[in-house]
Amino acid sequence: MRIDLNLATKPFGRARLFWTISGVAAAMLALVAAGLGWTYYANQTVSPETEQARIEIQRELSELGGEEATLSNDLRQASTIDLYDRSFFLNQLLTRKGVSWQKTFEDVEQVLPPRVLMMQIRPEVTFENKIDLEMQVGAESLGDFIEFVTALEKSKVFGPPRVRGYNPPNENEPYHRYLLSVSYDQQL
Known part of the structure; x- marks a missing residue:
């Protein structure tokens, strides 16, 4: 008489199915990651029209910055400050005369x-x-x-x-x- 005994605490499971599904999922994840990486790299390059527009905007910005500096210097001059003070005084005088x-x-x-x-x-x-x-x-x-x-x-x-x-x-x-x-x- 023969008796089949399994002395292991955990019986043998289906490991082959698990490893097959895991491998397929890992391969799909790698393909998706590669696709995203390629899309990111492809979008890093700037079209010539966009680059030209950026250069034009930077040029205009630097021109406006120079113009702002020139106007600020003009406003800080003593003659301009005196003119502003006189204008303010005359406007106040006209307002007071309006009462x-x-x-x-x-x-x-x-x-x-x-x-x-x-x-x-x-x-x-x-x-x-x-x-x-x-x-x-x-x-x-x-x-x-x-x-x-x-x-x-x-x-x-x-x-x-x-x-x-x-x-x-x-x-x-x-x-x-x-x-x-x-x-x-x-x-x-």
Whole structure:
């Protein structure tokens, strides 16, 4: 009597099929890698038209760089700086002349209560081309001044007022004097 025993812990498997499939997959991967490498190498060469366009753009860029350097040097010269400063000053002067005193007084008159006296008013044009009014007003009482500030706040032409100072009445000046600034929306 004969008994077949396999004393191995793991029985014999099909290794030949595994190695065949692995070899075919490796060969296909190598072919794909070779194809990608060839495509990359073939695209590394630049067409003559593209190279000519690149050279032309670089030439234009260097010309513009030289022109920029020349203009920058011209702008840094003292005479150009003086001309720019004079132009800026004249433009600011024209803007300030554009503030209408008549319109300013008409707008202030609309909000000024009867017992408040406008003692001094000075318009100032800011860098944003907005107008700030510096005002010194005299009031017979604190209630009159509060009425004026409330009228300024309710007005569509004036911004919120900012009180900057106060002087009480004395023997020479019978009014409570207030220094305030307010933004003014007169179109320039």
